Amino acid sequence: MNNISVLYGSETGNAQGLAEQAGDYLKNNSRYEVSVKDLGDVSVDDLKSLENILIVTSTWGDGEPPSNAGKILEDLQNTNEDLSNTSFAVFAIGSSSFPQFCQAGIDFDALLEKAGSKRLADLEMADDDYSDMFATWLSAIQAKFV
Numbered sequence: 001m002n003n004i005s006v007l008y009g010s011e012t013g014n015a016q017g018l019a020e021q022a023g024d025y026l027k028n029n030s031r032y033e034v035s036v037k038d039l040g041d042v043s044v045d046d047l048k049s050l051e052n053i054l055i056v057t058s059t060w061g062d063g064e065p066p067s068n069a070g071k072i073l074e075d076l077q078n079t080n081e082d083l084s085n086t087s088f089a090v091f092a093i094g095s096s097s098f099p100q101f102c103q104a105g106i107d108f109d110a111l112l113e114k115a116g117s118k119r120l121a122d123l124e125m126a127d128d129d130y131s132d133m134f135a136t137w138l139s140a141i142q143a144k145f146v
């Protein structure tokens, strides 16, 4: 069965909550098999075997990924693996009060594209008040999976 994997990078639960929301919504509103996973539990090899990759991530420190997403981001930076059998979209949350606004999301988006993954949607970068943007993004994503 076709699958969608919602993967989250999250330090204090905001991005995780959105990923879980996306997982529930897509389970109820698509015929795809949907799973929600911590980016800390996913390897580049795992990514290769996925069909549709949705990443929801925050940014920490000075433009750093949240700690659960650091290893996979670094592995993607150092890999030559071909992800052209996958498709992806990234929803980034952050705060525009930081100079490196949504940098972790920008990095994931660029690295997945570089690895050949096919783009499902433009990168979204949401500020503290992300609920409406997320609902709009999720609905546009869901429309691709009916």
Ligand SMILES: Cc1cc2nc3c(=O)[nH]c(=O)nc-3n(C[C@H](O)[C@H](O)[C@H](O)COP(=O)(O)O)c2cc1C
Residues within 6 Å of the ligand: 009, 010, 011, 012, 013, 014, 015, 016, 057, 058, 059, 060, 061, 062, 063, 064, 066, 093, 094, 095, 096, 098, 099, 100, 101, 102, 103, 128
């Ligand atoms: C210490 C600290 C550093 C942060 N650094 C950044 C940053 O560099 N860029 C950014 O866009 N947001 C930054 N943020 C904002 C977080 O990404 C934002 O609060 C987000 O909602 C946290 O989501 P999470 O709970 O999923 O980790 C920072 C927040 C804190 C508290």
